[in-house]
Amino acid sequence: MPASGSYLIDRRAAEAAVQMSLPLIIEAMKKREVGESGFLYIVIMNPALAPGCSSFEDAVLYEHAVGDRTQWDADYAAFALAKARVAWRTGFDGHTVQELRPYLLTAKDTVLWGSVVLDGLVVSASGANPWYDEAFAGTIAMCLRAIAKSGIRERRDKGLFLPDK
Numbered sequence: 001m002p003a004s005g006s007y008l009i010d011r012r013a014a015e016a017a018v019q020m021s022l023p024l025i026i027e028a029m030k031k032r033e034v035g036e037s038g039f040l041y042i043v044i045m046n047p048a049l050a051p052g053c054s055s056f057e058d059a060v061l062y063e064h065a066v067g068d069r070t071q072w073d074a075d076y077a078a079f080a081l082a083k084a085r086v087a088w089r090t091g092f093d094g095h096t097v098q099e100l101r102p103y104l105l106t107a108k109d110t111v112l113w114g115s116v117v118l119d120g121l122v123v124s125a126s127g128a129n130p131w132y133d134e135a136f137a138g139t140i141a142m143c144l145r146a147i148a149k150s151g152i153r154e155r156r157d158k159g160l161f162l163p164d165k
Contacts, residue, residue: 005046005054005061007162008151009121009144014044014062017143025066025136028128035128039067041076042140043084045122051089059088066127079126082110083133088122095134116141 028034042064049059063077083094090097090104094113097104105111114133115124118141125133125140155162 004165005059006048006148007165008148008155009047009061011062013144013147013151015064017044017140017147018042018062018064020143021136021139022066024139028132028136029066033129034132037067037073037076037127039065039069039072039076040125040127040133040136041065041080042137043080043124044140044144045084045088047120047122056085056088060084076126079110079112080114080124083112083115083124083126084122086110087115087117087124091117093117093134094124095130118142119145121145 044062046059046061086097086109087094094115098113114130116137121141121144123137123141125136
């Protein structure tokens with residue numbers, strides 16, 4: 001894989017996917033049953049930088065905080081990064097690893113869940129209840145996939161191969 005990572009899923013695409021998803025996320029976070037922290041941290045991995053080809057740190061494409069980080073009661077960024085690491089390394093949603101494939105966990109892995117792997121797109125979230133972290137991550141992943149599909153459609157009209165950026 002090239003060190004630059006995905007052609008269509010870059011930082012700009014990741015930011016756009018988060019921005020598309022934020023109205024839903026912010027509205028949902030107003031409900032107590034979603035989570036009580038009022039904060040959320042999102043991590044998106046570069047889908048073309050796999051564990052065998054990249055370090056985890058280099059594969060982190062985009063991070064986004066919802067809410068004032070100075071008011072955090074826990075390190076939601078560390079939790080989201082830890083969830084992303086498990087999903088990125090295993091290729092499975094965090095809940096799948098925790099409940100069905102716990103033998104894939106290694107030393108210092110988190111036992112929290114709230115990450116998704118959708119067609120190679122890894123997104124994690126932390127700050128809400130894990131089932132909502134998973135829903136928010138999944139929403140962002142679906143938007144990201146749509147952005148990539150739209151991007152490749154536009155590129156096909158311009159030629160058979162992707163040009164250098």
